[in-house]
Amino acid sequence: MNTGKHNPLAPPALDLHGMRARLRSDCRHYRGDRPCAAGVQGVCPSGCERFAAQGDRILLIKLGALGDVIRTAALLPGLKQRWPASHVTWLTRASGARMLRNQPLIDRLLAFDAEACCHLEYERFDLCVCLDKEPGPAALAMRVDARLRMGVGLTRAGGVVPLNAECAPYFALGLDDGLKFRGNRRSYQALVYAALGLRYEGQRYRLYPGQRERDAAAQLWARHGVGDREIVVGLNTGAGGVFANKTWREARFLDLALALCSRPRVCVALLGGPDERERNRALARRCPPVIDVGCDHDELAFAALVSRCDALVTGDTMALHVAVAMDVPVVALFGPTCEQEIDLFGRGEKLLTPLECSPCYRRACDQRPNCMDAIPVRRVVEAVERWIDAPRRRVRPLPVLEGAS
Numbered sequence: 133m134n135t136g137k138h139n140p141l142a143p144p145a146l147d148l149h150g151m152r153a154r155l156r157s158d159c160r161h162y163r164g165d166r167p168c169a170a171g172v173q174g175v176c177p178s179g180c181e182r183f184a185a186q187g188d189r190i191l192l193i194k195l196g197a198l199g200d201v202i203r204t205a206a207l208l209p210g211l212k213q214r215w216p217a218s219h220v221t222w223l224t225r226a227s228g229a230r231m232l233r234n235q236p237l238i239d240r241l242l243a244f245d246a247e248a249c250c251h252l253e254y255e256r257f258d259l260c261v262c263l264d265k266e267p268g269p270a271a272l273a274m275r276v277d278a279r280l281r282m283g284v285g286l287t288r289a290g291g292v293v294p295l296n297a298e299c300a301p302y303f304a305l306g307l308d309d310g311l312k313f314r315g316n317r318r319s320y321q322a323l324v325y326a327a328l329g330l331r332y333e334g335q336r337y338r339l340y341p342g343q344r345e346r347d348a349a350a351q352l353w354a355r356h357g358v359g360d361r362e363i364v365v366g367l368n369t370g371a372g373g374v375f376a377n378k379t380w381r382e383a384r385f386l387d388l389a390l391a392l393c394s395r396p397r398v399c400v401a402l403l404g405g406p407d408e409r410e411r412n413r414a415l416a417r418r419c420p421p422v423i424d425v426g427c428d429h430d431e432l433a434f435a436a437l438v439s440r441c442d443a444l445v446t447g448d449t450m451a452l453h454v455a456v457a458m459d460v461p462v463v464a465l466f467g468p469t470c471e472q473e474i475d476l477f478g479r480g481e482k483l484l485t486p487l488e489c490s491p492c493y494r495r496a497c498d499q500r501p502n503c504m505d506a507i508p509v510r511r512v513v514e515a516v517e518r519w520i521d522a523p524r525r526r527v528r529p530l531p532v533l534e535g536a537s
Contacts, residue, residue, distance in 0.1 A: 154175050154176050154177075154178065155175065155176055156176045156180070156183060158185060158186055159176070159180075159182075159183050159184055159185065159186070160184045160185070160186050160219055160239060161182060161183075161184060162176070168182070170182040170184075185217070186218075186219035186239075187215070187216075187217030187218045187219060188215045188217065188218040188219070188258040188259065189218070189219050189221070189255075189256070189257045189258050189259075190211060190215065190218050190219065190220045190221065190257065190258065190259045190260075190261065191221045191223065191252065191257045191259070191260045191261065191276060191278065192204075192207070192211075192220060192221070192222045192223070192261045192263075193223045193260070193261065193262040193263070193264065193269045193272060193273055193283075194222065194223070194224050194228070194262075194263055194264060194269075195223070195224055195225050195228070195244055195264050195266075195268070195269045196263075196264050196266075197372075197374075197450070198227055198228060198231060198431070198450045199449060199450040199452065199453045200320075201224050201225075201228040201231065201232065202231060202232075202337060202339065202450065202453040202454065202457055203320055203321065203337055203453050203456075204263060204324065204337075205232065205235065205337040205338070205339075205457075206321045206324075206325075206335050206336060206337040207321075207324055207325065207328070207330075207335075208220070208235065208237035208238065208337075209237065209335040209336075210325055210328070210330040210331070210332070210335055211237075211328075211330070212237055213330075213331075214330055215259075219239045219240070220237065220238055220239050220240070221238075221239065221240040221241075221242060221252075221257075222235075222238050222240070222241050222242065223242045223244055223248060223252065223272075224241075224242075224243070224244060225243065225244050226243045226244070226245075227431060228243075229241050229242065229243040230430060230431045230432065231339065231431035231432060231435070232339075233340070233342070233432060234340035234341075234342055234432075235338075235340060236340070249272065252272070252276055253275055253276060253277070254277075255276075255277065256277045256278075256279075257276060257277065257278040257279070258278070258279050258280065259278060259279070259280045259281075259282065260273050260276045260278035260280070260281045260282070261273075261281075261282050261283045261328060262281075262283040262284050262285065262295075263283050263284065263324055263327070264284060265284050265292050265303070265306055266292065267286055267290060267292060269284075270284050270285050270286040270292045271286045273285050273286075273295075274286050281295045281296075282295055282296045282298075282299065282327070282328050282329075283295055283296070283299055283327060283328070284299065284303065296327075296328075296329070298326060298327055298328065298329040299327040299328075301323070301326065301327070302323045302324060302326065302327040303327075305323070312470060313470060313491050313492075316470075316472060316473070317472050318472070318473075319472070319473055319474065319475040320473045320474070320475070321334075321335065321337075321475055322475075323473070334477070336456075336457075336477060337453070337456070337457050338457050338458075339432065339435045339454065339457040339458060340432075341432040341433070341435050341436040341439070342432065345430075345432045345433045345435070345436040346436050346439075348433055348436065349433065349436035349437045349439070349440060350440075352425060352426075352437065353437075353440055356401075356423045356425070358399055358401075358423070358440075361397060362397055362398075362399045363395075363397050363398045363399065363442045363520050364399050364401055364440055364441045364442050365392055365398060365399070365400050365401070365441065365442065365443050365444075365445065365516055365520065366401050366402075366403045366437075366438060366441040366443070366444040366445070366446075366455075366460075367385055367388065367389060367400060367401070367402055367403065367422075367444075367445050367446075368403045368404060368444060368445065368446035368447070368449070368451035368452075369382070369385050369402060369403070369404050369408050369411055369412060369415070370404040370405060370407055370408040370411070370449070371446075371447040371448065371449040372407075372449060372450075373407070374495070375468050375469065375493055375494065375495060377467050377468050377497055377502045377503055377504045378447045378448055378449060378467065378468060378469065378504075379446075379447040379449070379465070379504065380447070380465065380504050380505075380507075381504075381505065382411055382414065382415065384504075384505070384509060385415060386415055386418055386419060387509045388445065388509050388512055388513065389402075389415060389419045389421075389422050390419055391509065391513045392513065392516065393419065393421040393422065395517075398520070399423060400419075400421065400422040400423065401422070401423045401424075401425050401441070402415055402416060402422055402423065402424045402425065403425060403434070403437065403438065403444075403451060404427045405427055405434075406427050406428065407427075408427050409427040409428075412424045412427060425437055434451075434454065435454050435457070435458055438451065438454050438455055438458055438460055439458040439460060441455070441460050442460075442461070442519070442520050443460070443461045443462070443463060443480075443516050443519045443520050444460050444461070444462050444463070445462075445463045445465070445512060445516060446462065446463075446464060446465070447464070447465050447466075447467070447504070448464065448465075448466055448469045448471075448474065452464050452474070455480075456475075456476060456477060456479065456480075459479060460479070461479050461480045461519040461520075461522075462476055462479065462480030462481075463480060463481060463483065463512060463515045463516055463519065464476065464480060464481070464482045464483065465483050465504060465507055465512070466482055466483065466484045466485065466490070466491075467485045467487075467490055467491075467502065467503030467504040467506075467507070468490060468491055468492050468493055468494060468497070468503055469491050469493065470491050471484055471491075480519065481515055481518075481519075483507050483511055483512060483515060484507075485503035485504065485506045485507055486506055487499075487502075487503045487506050489503065490503045
C-alpha cells in the first residue's frame, strides 16, 4: 500500500527516456547486460572518450563443415581492408564458434541457434554475406535486414542462387562437374574473394588457441615424454564419412608409422576425433612406439596439439586446415576431392592419386584399389622426410590485423 512516505531503501527513480538517449548501443564496447568492455562504469557518459562507432555492420554466415569454416577465415583481412571501420558478426555452428574463438578480426561470434536467429532478424546490417549453398543459411541471409546482400541466397521456389554477379563463378562450380574437376584452377580463398569483389593477395587464415589450450597441450606432450628435441610427425587418421575414400586404410597408416618410427628422434603421434578412437587404439597396439594423444579434445585444444607437430600427414579434411592455420607443414593426400582448391601457402606438399577417375566426390565407391590405395607409402615417407629435414620455422599466430593496411 502506498502511504506517501519516502522509503529510504527504495532505489532512486530513473529517467527512462533520458537513459535511453544516453545509451550508445552503436558503440563496439557497449554490452548492455554487463559493464562497458572498455571499463567505463554506469550509463554511457556524454562525450565518452572511449566511444568507438561500429561503422559498417557486416554479417557473415558460414555454417558448413568445420574445415570450410576455418579456411573461410581468410576473408577477414579482406573485409577489414575493404571496410576498415566495420563491425563483423560471424554466425556459425557451435563447433565453428569454438574453433574461431579469439579471432581478432571478428567483433562478435555467434553460435547458430534459435536465440541468435531471433535477434539477428531484428538487427540491421550494411552487408550480409552467405557463402553456404544450402537452403537454411541462404534463407536466413534473405530474412536479415541488410542494405546489401552478397554470396548465396534463396528464391521463393526454394532454390539457392547467387546474389551478385561476382559470385556467379563460385556458385557455378557446384553445378558443373567438368568446371569444378578440370576447369577451375583457383584456390577456395581466391574464389570467395572474387565472389565478394575483393582483391585476393594471398591472405592467410589463422587459429588462436588460448593459454589454457596451449598449456594443456604442452602437459599432454610432456606426459608422453616428448621433449623439445623430438621431431613429432602427426598422423591424422580420419576424414569424416560424407565422401568415400578421403583417407587411407588402417593398414597404410600402420606401414607409414613403422617406417617413420625407425628414423632417429622421430616421434609419431596419432590424431583424430571420436570416430577415430578405436582405429587409433588399434594402431597404437600394433606399433607400440607411436603415441595415441586421444580423440576427445575440443576444437582449439586440437589445434594446440597440432601446433607442436613438425609435420602432419592427413587427407583433405579439417585437420589439414588446422595445420595450415597453425603454420605446420602438411603432407596432404588427395583422392576423391579437388586439390586445386587447397592452398598450403608454401608449407607442405600434395600427393595426388594417379587414378584417372579422381576427383569424383562420390558418396560410395567399390573400386579396388581405390584412389587413396594408389598413393604409395614410400611417397608419403619421402615427403615427410623432406619437411622434417627442412629448417623448422615454428610460427605462433599473433592477434594482429594480418593483411590490413
